[in-house]
Amino acid sequence: MAFFQEYTRELIATGILGILLILFRIISTKLVRRYAKSNQTLEHRTNLVIKYLHLFINILVIIALIIIWGVQTKDIFIGLTSVTTVVGVAMFAQWSILSNITSGVILFFSFPFKIGDVIKIHDKDFPIEAEIEDIGAFHVYLKTIDGEKIIYPNNLLLQKGISILKDHFEHREFMD
Structure with missing residues (x-):
């Protein structure tokens, strides 16, 4: 007591x-x-x-x-x-893990793109044009027109220039 x-x-x-x-x-x-x-x-x-x-x-x-x-x-x-x-x-x-988690939270609140958007990542060495399939805590899951699946880190997504393309792959014609 x-x-x-x-x-x-x-x-x-x-x-x-x-x-x-x-x-x-x-x-x-x-x-x-x-x-x-x-x-x-x-x-x-x-x-x-x-x-x-x-x-x-x-x-x-x-x-x-x-x-x-x-x-x-x-x-x-x-x-x-x-x-x-x-x-x-x-x-x-483990700075990259913390960076990816922080980037995931930023992507959640700033919401520059969403699942289903087709984006173009402006990377000098490896440019990517793909549809967003999922946005996770650490990575964004992308799918190219060729069916290639790409797992892209969230922190790199915030560091690179991104274009959100209006047309989806199904609506586009590719010419040789």
């Missing part, structure tokens, strides 16, 4: 934070789903962005819990510095 008397403020703040966590997750999910519905975004892309937002919200709640329960600022900085160093080294080795 002494525990509850001694830590009443922290327990109340933790309860309030738990309620806020649930509310923020519900609100963010509804907002993303509303945005996706208005832009006719696929369900799996929507779920992926929701997972990213929930992860971010959970990290903020963990930081808030650390502050509420009175962990010393010095200890927080030591812990964060250690974790940041380890994560930084790991992410430096």
